[in-house]
Structures are given as C-alpha cells and as structure tokens.
Amino acid sequence: MTDAPPPTSAGPGSPLPARALDTTAERPWPVRLLSAKIADYIDKMSPVWIEGQVVQLNRRPGAGMAFLTLRDTDADVSLPVAMYAKVLAGQTTPLAEGAHVVVHAKPTFWKGRGSFQMQADEVRALGLGDLLARIEHLKSILAAEGLFAAERKRPLPFLPRVVGLVCGRESKAEHDVVVNARARWPEVRFEIREVAVQGTAAVPQVSAAIAELDAREDVEVIVVARGGGAVEDLLPFSNETLVRAAAACRTPLVSAIGHETDSPLLDLVADFRASTPTDAAKRIVPDVAEERLRLRQARERMQRAVRGRLDREQHGLDAIRSRPVLAEPGSMIERRSDDVEQLARHGRSAFSAALLRAGAEVDRLRAQVRALSPASVLERGYAVVQVADGSVLRDAAQVASGDALRVRLTDGEVAATVD
Template sequence: MTPVGTVTSDHHTPAPRRLAARALETTAENPWPVRLLSSKITEYVSKMAPLWVEGQVVQLNRRPGANLAFLTLRDTDADMSLPVSVHARVLAAVEAPLQEGSHVVVHAKPVFWPKRGTLQLQADALRPVGVGELLARIEHLKRVLAAEGLFDADRKVPLPFLPATVGLICGRESKAEHDVVVNARTRWPSVRFEIREVAVQGSRAVAEVCQALAELDADPAVEVIVVARGGGAVEDLLPFSNESLVRAAAACRTPLVSAIGHETDAPLLDLVADYRASTPTDAAKHVVPDVAEERRGLTHARQRIRHAVRARLHGEQQGLAALRSRPVMADPHAVVERREEEVRHARTAATRAFAWRTDRAAGELGGLVGSLRALSPAATLARGYAVLRTHDGEVVRDPDQVEPGDQLEALLARGRLVLEVGYGDEADE
C-alpha cells in the first residue's frame, strides 16, 4: 500500500499526498516523515537474526534489584561501540565477575527503538574471553606477522647516537613518563621531548597510540620515538599486541623504542620495534648517551692521544739523537776520507798486481820465444844448414826424389840459391 500524507491547498483544504515507496524516490518536495523512516528501520533491523559479537566492556551499569543491566560494548581496534541490554540473570550466570575492560562475546539481537532513534543489542548470553584464549590469539597473530617478515632483524634500524628531540608516547601523568624524562635529562640535560599523553589501556588505547605514533613520525624534528607504559595485568597490555597498532609501528619510519611493562612482559610491539627496552628507565638509558660518561670518555681519549703523541715524539727524538751520535754525522768527511784511502790502497794493490803479472808474463814470453827459436828451422839454417826444395816446393829428403839435371832451390839462413843436380861417382856418394 502506498503511503499517503496530507497537503494544504490555497484554500487551506487538506488534500491527500502520495509518499515515495522507496528511499531513493524521496525528494525535497516529497520527503518521508520521521515516523515512516523509523518504522522502515525498525522493520529492517527486526529481520536481522541474533548473532555472536565480540568486544570490550567499557561501561557497566547494574542497579540493585533491577531486572536489566546496561553496558557499552566497544571494538578493540576502532573507535566504535554499541549499547547492550542484558538480563540480570544472564550476568549472574557468568562465572567470572564482569568488570569494565573485560573482553566478552555476547549473543544478542539488534533492536531499533524508533522513539529514541537508537540501535541497541538485547543479549541473552554472555561469555568472558579468558586470558588463555587471548594469549592464544596473540600467539596466532605473532606467527602470522612473523611470516610476513615484520619481526625480521634486517628491518630494524639503529638508534641515533644523540637525538636532539625524542618523541614520547605514554599515559597521562604516568610514572613511565617520569622515568623516561627524568632519567634521560639526567644523562643528557639538553635533550628535548615531544610528549603525547594517551590512553595506554582500555578501548581507546589502540586508536590514541596509533594517532600519536603517526603525528610523531610525521614530525621531522623527532629523531626517535619511545612508547612507554608501566607494568600491569595481561589484559592491560593487550592494546600493545593489537594487530593495527603493531602494523602502524612497523610502518613507522622513525626509529622506535618499545618500553612496555616489565622485563618479563612481551607484547608484540616489542618484536616489531627497532629496540626493545626492558623498562622505561632502560629506554631512557638507550635513547641518549650519558654526558658524564661521554666526558670521561673524552678525557680518557685526550689522555691516550697525548700519551701517544709524547711517545711518538720521544721515539723520534731518540732516533734523531742516535743518528746524530754516529761518526758520520759528527765528521761527515771521515767516511769520504776513509773510502778515499781504501780506493788509494786498492789502486796501489791493483798497480802492483798488474806489474807483477806483466813481468811474469814477459818472462814466460821470453822463455817461449827462446824455445821457439831453438826449435825453429831458421836456427838450424843459421848453423849452416840448407833446405832443398824442388821447383814444386817439395822438400828434398831423399836423393831418389831428384834426377841429375833437376833444378833445386836451397834455402839458407840469409837468402837462397839455385842448384842443379849433377852426376857423381857412387864411391863419392
């Protein structure tokens, strides 16, 4: 059936008005009245089936003697919440006492109240999420993030040696803030802090910490960021194992220090941070150096440098003194004169040796000449002998070599003669 309204004509006579059947058909001239929209929403919501929903209890209102209790169920990852009404007997059936901050799963049906224009969940069952189940979820998330490489060592960057400005995310007027600021300024008085005080537990913690982290990471003056919180129960530290917060920390470009709880606490933020401090005080000791220790280091370094320079100068002075004490440095000409004397002696010895050698060689040569002369045919010729040769140059050693009338050449000691072979008696021969 098409909704019908009334309009007023020029004669002030009401006339029926046909309303739009669907929301898309409404116009400024033909809108829906509030009652119709409320009825539409009520009709739509009433078609929804009951469901299980998880969240954190942030408000719990129980009145003595009342049949209904009211609580606010808040999403742990986003700033969203829904009101929930629950019967007192359902709360009484919960084993562990329900408190604000408890994680629960609720079986409820959405209900829209048209008069107030509000949406509410009517719960008929409520179960707290135990610590063991929460830890199991964190362990599962840990394996997932580790498989993605968010905890790898090569992603971590070293902290700056002396940051001028430190970003600090902590609770409002918390002891963790005091520990970080006081200890850091005790170590290095000139260090500056950009502090963001946020909720560090409860339903708003994740959103506020992520927002503060984004603000400090975008500030170019901030060189390192510290997220600090004191110790607490496992439920109190759950925001720092939240997937959204861990991924926001992994995306942070500024070096990040996690100082959550005590040394035994291990939220996932510790694994993704560039440095994990056991306590807020430990974080202060690592983000800035100790000025007294640095001064002592400078003093010791100056002493070592001074000692090294003095030792080097002393060694060079000793070496120079040793060089100057050498005879060559006392009388540089002595070396030249000594070498000159050595050369002179060498020349004299060489001259003597050469003369002795030449004299000996001359004597040997004379002896050889005498022997040669003694053995020479010329010496034989000098004693009156002659050598006969034929006209062919053949030496005559036997009379049978020649015939009477042959011409012979007689070689004498001085000159030569030409002879003719004659005839003689055998007796004369």
C-alpha cells in the same frame, strides 16, 4: 508483537507515499510512520554475537534492568545494550566496567523515543586465558607475515636531535624517559604525545600518535612508554590495529611498555624493546659524561701512541747519528782512500811481476827458436842446396849433370851447376 500500522493518509483524500523515495515536501511521512517502518525493519534482524569492552554499566534494580555501553576495542565505536537484571545476575564472575565480553543480543528500536539499542539475553565475560589465547593466535599470524623478523629491525640513531614520546598523561613513564634522557644528554628535545595507555581509547590514540610523530621529518626515533601494569591493562599493546600501526612506522620505534616479565606484541614488532622506560632513556641517547670520558681516553691513547712513535724514531735517529761513519764522515773516505792506494800498489807490483815473468818467458822462447832456426846452422858454415824448383837437395840422385843448383849461405847465396 508490533503495534497496529499507522494510517496511510495525512487527511481525507490525501494518501501517503508508500516508499520513502516518493516522499516530498508537500507529501511527507509523519514521524510515527517512519518510526514504525524503522522498528519493523530492525525487528526482522536476527540476534547476533558481538564482542567488545564494557565502558559504562548501570544497574536499575527497581526496574529489573541493567544497561551498559559496549565499545569496540579497536575503534571509537560503541553500542547501547540493555538486559534483564537476571541475565546480569547469572554471571559467575561479577561484571564490571573494563571487562571484555561477548554478548548475544538482538537489535531493537523504541518507536516512542526513537532510540536504538541491543537487547541482550546472554553475556559471557572473556577470561584472561581466553584473551591470552587470542593474543597467541594473533602472534602466530603476525609472525607468519614476517612482522617480527630480525631483518626488519632498524638501528637506533646514535644521537637523535628530536625524540618522539607516546605516553600516558602526567605519567611516571614520561618522567622516567625525559628526566633520564636529559640527564645523559641535556640537548635532546622531545615531541611528547600524551594519550590513553589503557582502556578502550588506548588503541586509537596510541596508533594516531605513532602515525603523527612518524610523519614529522625532525623526529628520528619514537618511544612508546608505559610503566607496566596488570596483564589486562597491557592488552591494548597486543591489539592487532596498534601492532600493525607500529609495523608501518618508518621511524625507528622503541617499545617500553612493561617490566622485564611483560611481553605485549608491540615489543616484538618494535625495532628495540626496552625493559623499562628508564632503560629506553638509556638506549635512545648516549651518556654525555661517558662519551666525553671516552673521547678523553681516546685522545690520551692517541697522544701516547704519537709520543711513543716519535720517541722510537728519535732513538733510531740518535743510534744512526752515533755511528762513526756519521759522526766523522771523512774517516770512511780516508779508510777507503788507503784501501785504494794499497790496491793500486798491489796492482802495480802484480803487473810488474807479470811483466818480468812474461819477459823471461819471451827470452827463453827466443833462445829456443834461435837454437832451432836454420839460420843458426848456416852461421856455423853450413849451406842449403836447392834444385831449380826450390826444393832442398837431400840426395845426389835427385840431380843430373848440368842441372842448375842454388846454394844458400848465411850471408847470401851462389849459383852452381852439376858436373
């Protein structure tokens, strides 16, 4: 039941405005009227199931009531919830601060003190199995969006100048990361953001710290570290808001949340997952002693390689210089000079022999030609008779009486006439 409506006038002959829009400084609503209107409006609202985390729980056995504050797991928003003690007593698992619950409640407004709260008639604690099932469902959604894809992973810088660190306040995780990293590389600098790493404040504070460090130009890698804990303590690092904030980070992100067996969703979206905060320290900076050792070993290998190459080239030069042709360069010229002289002698001998053979052949041919020459026949007293046309007379029938003849002798010729 609602209280009787308040009077609608501030005094005789002065009716109150029917709507809030019509109120003025001269014609205001009294507090009781506004409070009644708010109560009427809220009373029309239907009951609703809401989910959140219990951050405060007060039991008042004498009044038969219990009061709790229900806070959103993703944002800094909370609602007061009241319930009868018997509703709280009906829980199979005792309700405690930090529990995740769903509450069936109806909004109520107390006119006397102008306060708003939710009146609950049923409370259900979300068990670990329910929470893990929700995480698995969220995991499948984020995986389908490609937030866990390997091609999104960015390589960590080899030697970051500044490392952003998100961790708990005065936590061992902070000590493990900072001490081990500086032991490996003393010059590394840290931008540390100490935030809540469990509870309802963890999601907004960690998300804000990641965004703040990501906006800095000098921060080259960000580490989100927490030293393990119960599954319930690590739930904020599987929260969708925080995981999406990490996915939107442009700076390479290292997740060092739990131990080897822990696997919050932040591990999957991060560019690198470290098994522990100490492992994260080893991953983000190199070991200066190890790097110096490698440089020294590399320098020694290069020196050995250069010395070996110089020794091989020197041995080659020594082998070449030890050859007789380089030890006594004139000996090669002398041997070649002797060869040239010998070849010249052979050439002259061969040429002389060829000339002798050619002269003998010429003499032989000359004797043959002379033996076959008509001149030789003429020298023995023979003559050659030619008729007027110059042909040789071989038959007497070729001429007639009175024909002129020409008689050639060894020395000269005579003219004759046929009788």
